[in-house]
Amino acid sequence: MMSTTPDLRQQAQTCKDASRQLAWLATAEKDRLLQALATSLRQHQSGLLEANEKDCQAGQQAGLSSALLDRLRLTAPRIEAMAEGAEMVARLTDPIGREVAWTRPNGLLIRRVKVPLGVLCIIYEARPNVTVESASLAIKAGNGCLLRGSRSAVNSNQLLLKLIQDCLQAQGLPREAIQGVADLRRESIEVLARLNGLIDLMIPRGGADLIQRVIQCATVPVLETGVGNCHLYVHSAADLDQAVPIIINSKCSRPAVCNSLETLLLDRSVAAPMLQLLSPQMQHKVEVRGCPETLHLLGWGTPVLAQDWDTEFLDQILAVRVVDNLDQALEHIRQHGSGHTEAILSNDLAAVRRFQREVDACTVTVNASTRFTDGGEFGFGAEIGISTQKMHARGPVGLEELTTYKYWVEGQGQIR
Amino acid sequence: MMSTTPDLRQQAQTCKDASRQLAWLATAEKDRLLQALATSLRQHQSGLLEANEKDCQAGQQAGLSSALLDRLRLTAPRIEAMAEGAEMVARLTDPIGREVAWTRPNGLLIRRVKVPLGVLCIIYEARPNVTVESASLAIKAGNGCLLRGSRSAVNSNQLLLKLIQDCLQAQGLPREAIQGVADLRRESIEVLARLNGLIDLMIPRGGADLIQRVIQCATVPVLETGVGNCHLYVHSAADLDQAVPIIINSKCSRPAVCNSLETLLLDRSVAAPMLQLLSPQMQHKVEVRGCPETLHLLGWGTPVLAQDWDTEFLDQILAVRVVDNLDQALEHIRQHGSGHTEAILSNDLAAVRRFQREVDACTVTVNASTRFTDGGEFGFGAEIGISTQKMHARGPVGLEELTTYKYWVEGQGQIR
Numbered sequence: 001m002m003s004t005t006p007d008l009r010q011q012a013q014t015c016k017d018a019s020r021q022l023a024w025l026a027t028a029e030k031d032r033l034l035q036a037l038a039t040s041l042r043q044h045q046s047g048l049l050e051a052n053e054k055d056c057q058a059g060q061q062a063g064l065s066s067a068l069l070d071r072l073r074l075t076a077p078r079i080e081a082m083a084e085g086a087e088m089v090a091r092l093t094d095p096i097g098r099e100v101a102w103t104r105p106n107g108l109l110i111r112r113v114k115v116p117l118g119v120l121c122i123i124y125e126a127r128p129n130v131t132v133e134s135a136s137l138a139i140k141a142g143n144g145c146l147l148r149g150s151r152s153a154v155n156s157n158q159l160l161l162k163l164i165q166d167c168l169q170a171q172g173l174p175r176e177a178i179q180g181v182a183d184l185r186r187e188s189i190e191v192l193a194r195l196n197g198l199i200d201l202m203i204p205r206g207g208a209d210l211i212q213r214v215i216q217c218a219t220v221p222v223l224e225t226g227v228g229n230c231h232l233y234v235h236s237a238a239d240l241d242q243a244v245p246i247i248i249n250s251k252c253s254r255p256a257v258c259n260s261l262e263t264l265l266l267d268r269s270v271a272a273p274m275l276q277l278l279s280p281q282m283q284h285k286v287e288v289r290g291c292p293e294t295l296h297l298l299g300w301g302t303p304v305l306a307q308d309w310d311t312e313f314l315d316q317i318l319a320v321r322v323v324d325n326l327d328q329a330l331e332h333i334r335q336h337g338s339g340h341t342e343a344i345l346s347n348d349l350a351a352v353r354r355f356q357r358e359v360d361a362c363t364v365t366v367n368a369s370t371r372f373t374d375g376g377e378f379g380f381g382a383e384i385g386i387s388t389q390k391m392h393a394r395g396p397v398g399l400e401e402l403t404t405y406k407y408w409v410e411g412q413g414q415i416r
Numbered sequence: 417m418m419s420t421t422p423d424l425r426q427q428a429q430t431c432k433d434a435s436r437q438l439a440w441l442a443t444a445e446k447d448r449l450l451q452a453l454a455t456s457l458r459q460h461q462s463g464l465l466e467a468n469e470k471d472c473q474a475g476q477q478a479g480l481s482s483a484l485l486d487r488l489r490l491t492a493p494r495i496e497a498m499a500e501g502a503e504m505v506a507r508l509t510d511p512i513g514r515e516v517a518w519t520r521p522n523g524l525l526i527r528r529v530k531v532p533l534g535v536l537c538i539i540y541e542a543r544p545n546v547t548v549e550s551a552s553l554a555i556k557a558g559n560g561c562l563l564r565g566s567r568s569a570v571n572s573n574q575l576l577l578k579l580i581q582d583c584l585q586a587q588g589l590p591r592e593a594i595q596g597v598a599d600l601r602r603e604s605i606e607v608l609a610r611l612n613g614l615i616d617l618m619i620p621r622g623g624a625d626l627i628q629r630v631i632q633c634a635t636v637p638v639l640e641t642g643v644g645n646c647h648l649y650v651h652s653a654a655d656l657d658q659a660v661p662i663i664i665n666s667k668c669s670r671p672a673v674c675n676s677l678e679t680l681l682l683d684r685s686v687a688a689p690m691l692q693l694l695s696p697q698m699q700h701k702v703e704v705r706g707c708p709e710t711l712h713l714l715g716w717g718t719p720v721l722a723q724d725w726d727t728e729f730l731d732q733i734l735a736v737r738v739v740d741n742l743d744q745a746l747e748h749i750r751q752h753g754s755g756h757t758e759a760i761l762s763n764d765l766a767a768v769r770r771f772q773r774e775v776d777a778c779t780v781t782v783n784a785s786t787r788f789t790d791g792g793e794f795g796f797g798a799e800i801g802i803s804t805q806k807m808h809a810r811g812p813v814g815l816e817e818l819t820t821y822k823y824w825v826e827g828q829g830q831i832r
Binding site: 020023102104108110117118215221239242249250253356364366371372373378379389391392394395405410411413 | 831
């Protein structure tokens, strides 16, 4: 088979060229575009359900897991949710053009202005709603976007992209500004990841394997999102009655998402009463994988394996360890944390302060559920993922983080 | 020869561990450390000159160019400048701990707090003053730092690092927080560039070759700095009398630095009078490589070669092209610019606005010299380089850009 490198490069180039027309589009025009997209999604509900049905049938024949099939499936309420998502992005404040400026002693005016990044490339898996969500955020931040979905959602994504491109065209904008990548071979990811100068940011949205593959081969900037091996440490000065709902909520409210709890660390001084309170809430609902001390105190559960400490279960499974003290909890998190969300329950100010300072994660949560690490919960309105890296964006990645800035230096003949 | 991978990893690990002790050091303690370093540099002037003399002699024997030898050379005033640099960093405002906070409707307090990045790794060439400059900025921003200088400066750098580490130790801090990389083989760069989890940011400070080598092999985040193929476009509505000193200053005041002018674009409508004014200022001083029209109007100079448009001369050489209009100037910059500094001279507001918006560079300068793209000139006090990338930091990289942030989420029992 011939290499498709020139096609991908060509596609990225047309996207880059088209993205220039989005960069300084007036906010009202971008919002009108997003509202038109919402209307179009509602109007094409039956066509979308039909296209999606093809994907679902093919998926069933290919033996996709029921979890994957569920993520692939579009329903009338899910299409309505996509439309509402686009409308919500339309209501967000436009970051582009906002500036900070100062004048230097020589009269030079330095303006630091928010501008779009250019072209985003989103690599994602089954869920077709990611297509609309990513395109909406890209448009509002003035970026072009290359969307590389999975083969399993090809019919759904093709129609969604057609609707998006029709909306662009209806407003006199180039269809190429938002494009689906037709080449869905595994290798196409590697080619895209090295298109420096054409792709300004690559965002893999999916499991740890996908993310690591992109990081290993990329020379373009990558935003690392999502893997959450989250810990919650019950300190000796915790309010144990408050701890129970927090722990149950962190683990059970939606175990398949990245901000759910995976490992519970119990200070030895409170381990016995804490487990006594938790036991009736967890038994027959949560599979506990405990250290010997935990199993002894709990009276049920299975022995934890070494690799469990590093596993994002994404399921009703909880690893539990009794630790000597705050130091040991910090050391455990240092060794096994993924930089996502780490929580402490305590009313001791010094312990809380130390935990906040020493834990190296995008979010350090005190006396609340781990599940609050989320763009919506932070008040950002929409997000494209949770960044677990330190550069550029950390934590929920919203509109603001899909921009960069440049300096406009304005003089009246100054020389140096 | 055995691979030294384990040693480098081990070294990075000790740096990472030690960096935790710098992370939340009180500002006063960091400043005291930097002042002690300044004092130490002055006290050890003769030792530094001696160590540097060894490097310079070895460099001469190895046949280093006179330009490289000059950058390698320490003198009493240069040592004083290093000391003053450390004192200047001590006076900068400490970014660490600064925060923005808001409360959500459910009472959750979201605090976004500036924190250090962790461990920086600086890869640099001959100049020993980079050792002190990088270490000072790393310390003030609470970061550990691995310094990988060049073989040619090994004696100078070893003594400088000893002085830095002595100052750390004298204040009860671990020497390992700032370390020189002993392994100066070419391959050590590749090993360092893949130490994810230990190195939080790698900054190559040097020529285009070094920077590209790091980008190609790195899996850790890299800050791309420095290459400046800067353009200046004289628009039809430019003030030509003001243009002369701006162009001469941009090209001649310090041609070897990244913010100096490399290509002059002249609007056809003003090309003849502009060249007439420039000719006496440039002849016998600047080598002009011109397009045919330029040479015809100027009456002297050499024909430009295709590759000249993409060359950062870093010398008294200027490529000159006559362009049809603003569109052609923008297109030329799109094709040949390096994302550093692009300037326009014009008093036409619409043209200026379009140039500012459409040029994709860290700095777009209007009616002033290109040489103002500089941390000091922007008012940042100190910089570690000019970022030509869009992620995390763009333009002059100062203290602020050597930090990241994390979220502290504080509740009173909230669940979701």
